[in-house]
Amino acid sequence: MGNQRRGLPFEPDRGKAGSTPSAGNAKATQAIPKSVANRMARRVAVFTGLPTLAGMGVFVGSYVLITRDIADIAPGTTLAASGFCFLLGLGGLSYGVLSASWEANDGSLLGLENLRTNLDRMRSSIRAQKQNRSN
Structure with missing residues (x-):
């Protein structure tokens, strides 16, 4: 009893006793195919x-522009521009996963x-998952 525990979501089946998924649950425990x-x-x-590289580039670009007296850039402007780029990269993380095709073909370049x-x-x-928890 002390050794049996519920597996975590997406945890691989290690072949332990009592960890075999039921027929109704087998589809839910399948791994993501390697090509996907x-x-x-x-x-x-x-x-x-x-976007992350662009966010770092904002700091470098601002530094170069300020130290060579090309432009006078407020620190808040640099912070806002780099923050926007980093937030765009965070959104790109979700978009990259959600725009990938699960079919045999690769899909289009953007995956829309x-x-x-x-x-x-x-x-x-x-x-x-919410229904299974409430039952």
């Missing part, structure tokens, strides 16, 4: 990496056609 995970990772790297489908899947998954 790689596609998500590429999208996250691009949609998060570029997959965004609504994946959002609907996520919402239905959240609803199903």
